[in-house]
Amino acid sequence: MLEVDREQVLAYRIAAHGLHREETDPAAAAVFDLGLQDSVRDTALLGLAARIDGDITPGVWDDDRFVLAWTHRGAPHFHRRAELDAIRAALVPLDEKDAMARILWQRKQVDDAGMSATDALFTAAKAIREVVTGVQTKGTVSGAVTKLIPDGLSYACRGCGVVHIYEQLMRVASLHAGVRLEAGATPATLAPLEKRGRLKTAPDAKAATRVVEGYLRINGPAAPGDAAAYVGTTRTGVDAMWPDGLAEVRVDGKKAFLPEDRVALLENPPEPDVVRLLPPLDPFVQARDRAVLVPDKARQKEVWKILGSPGALLADGEIAGVWRAKASGKKRLDFTVTPFDALRPAVRKAAEAEAARVAAAREFPGFRVTWS
Template sequence: MSRDRVLAHRVAAHGFDRASADPAVLELGVQDTPYGSARQAMAARGAAEAGTALVWSVRGAPHLHRRGELPRLAAALWPLSDADATARITNPLIKEGAKLGLEAFRRTAAAFRRVLTRPMGKGEASRAVSALVPESLTYFCQSCDAVHVSGGLFQHAGLSGGVEVRPEGRGTVLAPLSDPVPPPETAAGTAEYVRTFLRLLGPATPAEAARFLGTTATALKPAWPDGLAEVRVGGKRAWFPEDSVDALLSAAPPSGLLRLLPPGDPYLQTRDRPMLVPEKEREKQVWRTLGSPGAVLLDGGLAGVWRTRLRAKRLDLTVTAFEPLPERLLTGEAERLAALRGAGEVRLIRE
């Protein structure tokens, strides 16, 4: 299977043709880091946020999901075992607490359900939850000068605790979901969620799927889905849903398609980054440890990066191109982005 064929399928599966107001990526989740990027990711697909909720879901990060799918999602993202739960708790300051495994998730989710009866600031909610969980799940935070629950666990347990995330100004408000999500007893539907990952960001390996979920391949093994086809891309062995192979084989490489993808866009969540950016130096420009830029999608591959700065009613868009970009397409997307950000005009700056 060629790289071009794989990318052609991903472009089609992600809805970049703007043919659907309800893109399939919502099944996986649209990450909202930094705040506002999910809205831009939806707009890149010609869709809006209607019917969605912002929750802490996969990897404990804020994602947009369809409201009606939240109960199913909570069960699919619930840890499969104590080992899986421990693998998802990455804070080295609570090593002993992490050994509680599933019990750490249960206690934190139960604490959320007990204290979050109204909208609360994230700090207030953290203090209230911290008072109810085992001491081994908390640590002293020097910046806050307080003892509170590990942030990763706090966010990992948010969806199963019935939490909706509402960014307000520079802070975050947490509120009970309007339609309650039953607390999961055990994980259910994880294999189908992995299948969705493979369909949208595959072919991929078990290790890549596990990294997407924030766990290990060993912990994920019990939920590895059936009905997969082995595919080789550039000599690498990977897997893809059998029932989507025809779509993969028939995917036509796009021509004349340019989109401005925000940081954290689902298309950029692949764990095989060289597939999108074969050049190592360019890969480092797209995915930074802190403050990643947006990416310019051109016919499946990444052709540059971009940043913006809003000055009054003008949006300054600085583009660093890896290759020549179609002027008309770039200008059109820049204008769409400016309108989305509430700017009356846009100035393109090329580096």
């Protein structure tokens, strides 16, 4: 059995994510095999800028090959449009426990409604499908959907004094309803998918398996529990989605899995000699085995904050620090980069070049870097 250490795993992941920046076509980026999350300002845009050789600007999302939707764990992700039907099939719960797990933090509320999570999911999906016949803001959709669903699936929002469908329920139901999100729209805006077809409720274990395999392909070797956490299901539930054709390896003595066709890359990954400013929620830092990414617990708390996580400085094959950026008017983006340890001058210079790239992607003509 192949045994590797965490440094070799990180070198593999840097290559698997395309962070050597050898790809020129955004739609060919390996991360789209799984999806590129866009929950924080320009997260997906900067994730692409870290991976694609060439200029990346917000106009990239005007490309019809991309579509934005609430998908994995109810979070907004960009996907290749041609693959969205497969993603939708993968997100149909395989059983009731899987359905309840995908409701995440609002499981108790759905359980208290007196109906199964599966029924709640597709009841909400049918209502959302009926309401979203054109481009509408999330608030408008929520208000209209609430009138069509049982009372137990909504709550009185103190902030706005209106009764709303539960947030997570709306998110996980929307794709099944055949609804996408408008890229770049504020507030969040929904629209019907073109040729959305009929509502499909039949589980598709084969489709679900492809999501798990996709996770293992870019964030492997990994354990089943890591994949379950990414999918948003139970540890037992992921067993029904577990792919064939995996190789078992040991990472610092712990059992982990990787698609067999990726073992050669794991055995001999290219030198991880890249410097990148990864945005918050980048797919690289979305790996669930945080101790592999950042062994030191104090540093983990700096990278993954409960609220307002920073970006991650990737250098010499490690997450070497964190960074934040703040606009100074409309002409300059000010960066604060906080390395965990002293950096070589060449790394600092490369990080500043990456800051220039981030500023250009966000269409700021100027930038400034402060090291702290």
